[in-house]
Amino acid sequence: MAKLITDLELKSRIKDVKGNIKKGEYSQKEISCGSGLSLIIGKHTSTFRLQFIPKGHKSKVSKTIGEYPNISLAQAFKKSNEIRATYTEEKKAPLFSEYWNTWIDYYKNNVTKKTVQKTQSYYNKQLCKFNDFRLDEIEPQLVLDVFNSLEGISPSNKHDAICMLQQCLEYAQISLHLIDLNKPLLRGLIKYNFKRPSKEHMLWIHAEELKEKFFEMLDKETDKYRLFYLLCVLTGLRDGNINALKWSDIDFSNTESKYGVITISKENMKESENGDYKQPLTKYTSILLKRWKEQNYRDGDIYVFSGIRDKNKPLKIDYFRETIRAKEMNNYMTLHGLRTTFSTYMAQVEHKQGFNRDRIEEILAHKPKNISDVSRIYNQCGYLPEKMEILTYWHKYIVENQLTESYLELLQK
Template sequence: MKYVNHMEFQRKSFQVSELFKGGYNMQKILQELKVKSGFNTKQKAEEFAATLIHELNQGTYLEETDKIFSDFTKEWLPVYSEAKDVKPGTIRVREHEISKLLPYFSQLKLKDINRKMYQDALNDLKDQGYSDSTRDGVNHTGRMIFRKALELELIKKDPTEFAYVKKDKKTIEQLEEEEVPKYLEKEELALFLNTAKEHGLEHDYLMYLVLSYTGIRVGELVALKWKDVDFVNHTISITKTYYNPSNNALKFQLVTPKTRKSRRKIIVDEEVIEALKEHKKVQERVIERLGTIYFNHDFIFAKMERQFGYPIIIKNVRDRMKRLLRIASLNEDLTPHSLRHTHTSLLAEAGVSLEQIMDRLGHTNDQITKNVYLHVTQEMKKEASLKSSLNS
């Protein structure tokens, strides 16, 4: 049975406070005792009162907030955004991860959310079938929220402190499948690009040629402007990326690249440069014909049929690739990002070092790129060993 006789430990509080000649805020003590609506034993109730008085005496007493979780997340998000100078895409990710926590904590007071409740929420997300990466993200965001509340002295304890994300043990087959992402082999790439040349829509061949032979991200591709191309030195400068969550061609943003390392200058071969020159000639004729109707902001991959001059949206790049893969009878699960892995495989096969590949892709450290590189180089070693044994 719960021990709820508050009057007894209220008297104890008064007695202790008198020993210190009124050095305590008795109103706060009584308020705290009133909030704590029950204890398992009389001893625990008395211990709580004594601890509370000790905190007041030491100046460490913290009056926790009554703010609810949903309200605090609305306050936290803009603070996080300004302090970290994060990109709009990252904010959307954080909002999505907060939405996964709201069903559990939305109307609960921050101070009432304990470690078990938080861990139970993470476990329930697993039971609902959310992936490891999704739950990792949710937990990361949850930690940031409660640590900020702790920093602001709104709560006494961080309920996320010892939380963990449960993960199932994977089979060897699953691990091997995850280690090396799918990409186009050299012969498949040739077929894909030839299909784009023969059956592609506006920009298709040039888009996938550039993605395959530079390894740039699709957001970096559609943000490219002619001023980024050095036709003399055969380089493309990556200084920005495209952001458009609504997929409305008229409502796009150009933001800084994904990371500091993402700002880079890429050397490209003659084939890409020549294809860009040909495209520039076609675009210039369109601009001359349309005049002021054309949104002339120097974009390379600008729409030339509707919404003239606006950069093509990322969704179109994905959808068109799927169409071409279907025509070529290739794996339709591949995406424009798969062409980054394809580029990695081409460079590895050409003998380019992993460090140089990382620089070209704009990575500081990426395990997937390493896995592709190791896979290709290991296959090359196997082939070399086989040839050696056949010749001996």
């Protein structure tokens, strides 16, 4: 084993190297401190690095320890020993059940609360099958066998759950050194056995087909269902956002727009980094929502589409989606596809009408392509007048050309 450098020797070497860097002989230099620890000396910073091949491993591990003199030589050696200890061959990886909470605690600091809840549902229904296995025992063949044995789980959900398992194992491998770094994990399995299926929600129809293929097909539904479907068409929002719309999200007296504003908290939006979502009410959406509130609001109602038994929860969205499936409309369209219908129609008229494409994307709750993240943070202008102009044009087209009599009745004051 190479002789360990002393603190006095290190300071002397640093002084010599700094002098040579100043003369231009080199831009940086690495000096050995012994036992796999070295100090990389640059013009402005000096960084400790540990390199070693753990017992039972084939490849070299390289870890940055910290910057000198913020971390002393003695502290760097101590940290090196701690890192080496995590790679001892005798150390056993924890059970998946024991590790899951560690992973969730880390993960929830980087994503929204809604994403954490979705991740936990993957664990409760699928990933809990690995609870009795140690992390280093979760091999691709085991994962393949477990997921092939699961019943009643859609291919899309299996794909998402395996991707989450992959992230979990990567964190254990790279950050906590609980799994051999050479282990390939599950990427090949995801790529070849559990590809994300082509999304059904991409099915859509043209705006000119809405009357025949959408409104006429749903003409006999109840007022609640017809209101829901009409709002999906008019607002361009995701059906999940319409279903979860609260009365507190709707301000009919908001002076930012003539008829009021819908404001949805960023925590309830898919593109949460865009901030709170705002859409101006038009004459048509204002009439729809006011009339519905006057006729159906019960004291204490939270949601526009309150649950049947519990008014503190929204009606299950599957009720609305199942109607589409029952009529076999899902063979050519889905509720999510109505967003494509709106976007495509606006693409056909935006140049002639002088509409800004960024405003159309904002109505769809997408991040505008022509606005940087920094600009979006500092520019809090909602562009409500521009959005109002776009939505009014769209709504007028729908009302005058695509609605059946039963849907027009919803707009009568």
